[in-house]
Amino acid sequence: MASTTKVERPLPTLPEGWSAEKDFKPVGKTTGSTQRTIEPVGPHFLAHARRARHKRTFSEDDRIQAQEKAKNIEQNDDSDVSEPEDPMMLQREAKDWKSQDHYQVLGLSKYRYKATEDQVKRAHRKKVLKHHPDKKAASGATEDDNFFKCIQKATEVLLDPVKRRQFDSVDEKADVEPPTKKEAQKNYLKAWGKVFKAEARFSKNPNVPMLGGDDATKPEVDEFYNFWYNFDSWRTFEYLDEDVPDDNENRDQKRHMERKNANARKKKKADDNARLRKLLDECAAGDDRIKRFRKEANAAKNKKKADKEAAEAKAKEDARLKKEAEEKAAKEAEEKAKTDREANKKAKEAAKNAVKKNKRVIKGSVKDANYFASGGEASAEQVNTVLNDVEIVQSKVDPEEIAALAGKLNGLKVADEIKNVWAEEVKRLVGAGKLKDGELKALA
Amino acid sequence: MAANGERKAVAPDQRCAIGLTFGNSYSSIACTIDDSAVVIANEDGDRQIPSILSYVDGEEYTGTQAKAFLVRNANNTLVSFRDFLGQDFKSIDPTHCHAAAHPQDANGSVAFSVQDKAEGDASTLSVSEVATRYIRRLVQSASDYLGKKVTSAVLTIPTNFTDKQCEALIQAANNADLEVLQLIKEPVADVLAYDARPEAILEDKNIVVADLGGTRSDVAVIASRGGMYTILATAHDYEFAGVHLDKVLMDHFAKEFMKKNKDVDPRENARSLAKLKAESESAKKALSIGTNASFSVESLAEGIDFQSTINRLRYETVARNVLGGINRLVEGVVKSAGLDVLDIDEVILSGGTSHTPRIAANMRNIFPESTQIQAPSTNPSAINPSELQARGAALQASLIQEYETEDVDQSTHPAVTTVAHITNAIGVVSTAVPARRTIHINGPKEGGDVLIKVIEGNTHIKVTKPEPKPEKKDEEKDEDDSDFSDDEEEEEDKREKVWKSGETLAEAAIRGLKKGSKVEVTVNVAADLGVTIAAREVGGKGGVRGNIAAP
Numbered sequence: 001m002a003s004t005t006k007v008e009r010p011l012p013t014l015p016e017g018w019s020a021e022k023d024f025k026p027v028g029k030t031t032g033s034t035q036r037t038i039e040p041v042g043p044h045f046l047a048h049a050r051r052a053r054h055k056r057t058f059s060e061d062d063r064i065q066a067q068e069k070a071k072n073i074e075q076n077d078d079s080d081v082s083e084p085e086d087p088m089m090l091q092r093e094a095k096d097w098k099s100q101d102h103y104q105v106l107g108l109s110k111y112r113y114k115a116t117e118d119q120v121k122r123a124h125r126k127k128v129l130k131h132h133p134d135k136k137a138a139s140g141a142t143e144d145d146n147f148f149k150c151i152q153k154a155t156e157v158l159l160d161p162v163k164r165r166q167f168d169s170v171d172e173k174a175d176v177e178p179p180t181k182k183e184a185q186k187n188y189l190k191a192w193g194k195v196f197k198a199e200a201r202f203s204k205n206p207n208v209p210m211l212g213g214d215d216a217t218k219p220e221v222d223e224f225y226n227f228w229y230n231f232d233s234w235r236t237f238e239y240l241d242e243d244v245p246d247d248n249e250n251r252d253q254k255r256h257m258e259r260k261n262a263n264a265r266k267k268k269k270a271d272d273n274a275r276l277r278k279l280l281d282e283c284a285a286g287d288d289r290i291k292r293f294r295k296e297a298n299a300a301k302n303k304k305k306a307d308k309e310a311a312e313a314k315a316k317e318d319a320r321l322k323k324e325a326e327e328k329a330a331k332e333a334e335e336k337a338k339t340d341r342e343a344n345k346k347a348k349e350a351a352k353n354a355v356k357k358n359k360r361v362i363k364g365s366v367k368d369a370n371y372f373a374s375g376g377e378a379s380a381e382q383v384n385t386v387l388n389d390v391e392i393v394q395s396k397v398d399p400e401e402i403a404a405l406a407g408k409l410n411g412l413k414v415a416d417e418i419k420n421v422w423a424e425e426v427k428r429l430v431g432a433g434k435l436k437d438g439e440l441k442a443l444a
Numbered sequence: 445m446a447a448n449g450e451r452k453a454v455a456p457d458q459r460c461a462i463g464l465t466f467g468n469s470y471s472s473i474a475c476t477i478d479d480s481a482v483v484i485a486n487e488d489g490d491r492q493i494p495s496i497l498s499y500v501d502g503e504e505y506t507g508t509q510a511k512a513f514l515v516r517n518a519n520n521t522l523v524s525f526r527d528f529l530g531q532d533f534k535s536i537d538p539t540h541c542h543a544a545a546h547p548q549d550a551n552g553s554v555a556f557s558v559q560d561k562a563e564g565d566a567s568t569l570s571v572s573e574v575a576t577r578y579i580r581r582l583v584q585s586a587s588d589y590l591g592k593k594v595t596s597a598v599l600t601i602p603t604n605f606t607d608k609q610c611e612a613l614i615q616a617a618n619n620a621d622l623e624v625l626q627l628i629k630e631p632v633a634d635v636l637a638y639d640a641r642p643e644a645i646l647e648d649k650n651i652v653v654a655d656l657g658g659t660r661s662d663v664a665v666i667a668s669r670g671g672m673y674t675i676l677a678t679a680h681d682y683e684f685a686g687v688h689l690d691k692v693l694m695d696h697f698a699k700e701f702m703k704k705n706k707d708v709d710p711r712e713n714a715r716s717l718a719k720l721k722a723e724s725e726s727a728k729k730a731l732s733i734g735t736n737a738s739f740s741v742e743s744l745a746e747g748i749d750f751q752s753t754i755n756r757l758r759y760e761t762v763a764r765n766v767l768g769g770i771n772r773l774v775e776g777v778v779k780s781a782g783l784d785v786l787d788i789d790e791v792i793l794s795g796g797t798s799h800t801p802r803i804a805a806n807m808r809n810i811f812p813e814s815t816q817i818q819a820p821s822t823n824p825s826a827i828n829p830s831e832l833q834a835r836g837a838a839l840q841a842s843l844i845q846e847y848e849t850e851d852v853d854q855s856t857h858p859a860v861t862t863v864a865h866i867t868n869a870i871g872v873v874s875t876a877v878p879a880r881r882t883i884h885i886n887g888p889k890e891g892g893d894v895l896i897k898v899i900e901g902n903t904h905i906k907v908t909k910p911e912p913k914p915e916k917k918d919e920e921k922d923e924d925d926s927d928f929s930d931d932e933e934e935e936e937d938k939r940e941k942v943w944k945s946g947e948t949l950a951e952a953a954i955r956g957l958k959k960g961s962k963v964e965v966t967v968n969v970a971a972d973l974g975v976t977i978a979a980r981e982v983g984g985k986g987g988v989r990g991n992i993a994a995p
Binding site (some may be wrong): 006010011012013014015018024025026027028029033034035036037038040041042044045046048049052053057058206207240263416 | 456457480519590592593626628629630636639646663666670671672673674675690836840843854855856858859860861862863864865884885886894895900916947948949950951952953955963968970971973977988989990991992993
């Protein structure tokens, strides 16, 4: 940050008589400023943003950054805390290097295939500092450099990419054992996920789909199983080869060993593939997601069928209900017609009776009025004309008017009143045009 | 589609970030490996991936493969769609889509109608959907290269992108399952790519970035102060760009063809035109590398094969208009920044068209000797201009990928980015505050007491007749080692930049300097324009410190 510019031109010497308090004299002020936008890009802007947001000055920020940097370096040093060394391991013979766990020798058991080259280098240095034969000799121990040789061998293997890959491919300590039933019960996917995460180190394709969680979609789960059932592994087993004799004398023996080794590798590779398949079968067998997807697929299929059936049943039911409703309506209509007919009949009879009764009243009224004869018995002819007129009136008017007329006449005994009523009625009928003037003889 | 306004965010520890330049004509992707940017080649082996999508029988093609389909399957090929993002149909320029799928009006926004499935009717794709599909392919290429899924990216945008366009771009990227860490301006990405080189020295300078692309040319003047960038002026041009260079070559070869075959104009048939264009573009590229290029097309028009050659001189003659336009553009933007060509310390040529040697030579002529021209033909150590932006974006991505999205947003907030810039130099050139500069000045040979005078400086352009040798005027210890900048031929006027001393701000004295020692002066300008000056002898103790109050 603190880059400096060099100016070649020498400074002028202090003029005579120049003096100021503390040798510093402010004279002027800066001219104004303009507001501009700086682009939020680049490392120096980041520093600027950090200062602006935390309200630090340049020197404060420099100090804090330096502290953090120092802290980071220290943390890096501490990151590979040394693992405890197994006393059995320290007793190893260097010539048995094939069977040694190189990661454990260097104290990198928890990293294994994940250990970076840098980590290996640092671990090696650390171990060398501790186990160098000269140091042991200095502390009075016997001249035993076996473990030191183990360390050198481990480093040689792990720093050579080819050899390291060969070792990694047979490094079964990095495998995660498939979960037991008890473990799987707790969190099935998580437990199995670890297994496949470890297995993924053998994949040639770096994009390995992982088991995923409960919320994985069907395509994701399908992709996982498809990928793993077609797993393309770089795993080789030449590390486990038996030593091929390196002398030129017995070529047949050498070739025989080579063939044997090649066959053994092939067999191991096949076994490994079978092992992975078995793992997958086991995992798939208990994978609730697959069951769920199958269930959902079935449900979807069944739903279609059920929907169809339900629709048919509903149509049937609807038809039946409709028929029933129709039948019921017909029945009701019939009954109603019947009762209506009877009621009509009764009403008609009642009306007839009423008319008969009214007619009787009317005729009676004429009789009561003594057929409008003035004094004495009415002559037969008079009676005849009056009754004839009454007949005509009765035939001209409808039952209601008869009823009204009967009402008016009913109870009247005085001949004049009866005659008045009749006269009014006749007048009304004439007015209504139902009777012709002079049609009636007696009642006019 | 993700809900609008909902930005995709990825936790910093799960990020895998790249730099992505999504251009109208070409796009690039870059990542950082061990702190240096590397441009990623896609599966076809291209580092500049044509921004083209093509659909043939339901298959999607991108890049060079899609470009080849411009001849046979133009209607289902989408080109030049980046600038349509977030634009209304009314405001787009569909010229460059003329020989491909045409943009259509979809309720005011832009869409394309292409046959993207093997069967059925053509479907209408919004420009956002097209961009999403294209970005998805770019991300896929990057993921394949890196071996892990790319989750985040820094994208570059032209300086004149509106907020709406930015939003549309972010949305399109999000839909492609890509988190946008930040959008950075293209010229700034170019500068960053140069400043991140290990050999680069941090110094205050004015830079002209000429981003000459396929369909547009953007020029920006950027002030770089202590590694912070301020854009002083920009210019955008759609008339002098790569396609126009193609156009002059097309016209040239079409005329050649017509000389041999009367009455057959290859420009009248769409397919012939597409062939002519494709070959012209490759001839142009060949002319950027060699001095001769051959041009040959089988069955150019009416079954007639055509073969011809062109040399660079001829090309530069026919392209004179376009090349001259680029010159004027650059000169204009320097002027609109209120600067003179003498003020420019560096010219960065970026974009595919910048490979043209003539453009770099023209820049060399426009700017004074002292100005560095960063182009492959003038500076052998220049970075490939086509890769600059992607590299800059990748560097920015590696810088900010450890930060939470919120932190990035806060840091790019105007409250942080908009700051006062002092107008006159205080031993430091006009710069953003707060700022700190340290300078070392030689003491007098015999040692003793010295006076340090801090004054404001001003540059101005001095024009002198050639005869008298001009004298350097700045006698003070201004940290800017204002070089003499000779320009033009001998007979012409000499123009040079000189520093004029302005008002004195403060005086300080250092007493008892040792022989041959140096004085270190640190000028610290606070955000409120208050100035702190500390002066001491290098390696010495104590020293003088004083404040100048804020105005």
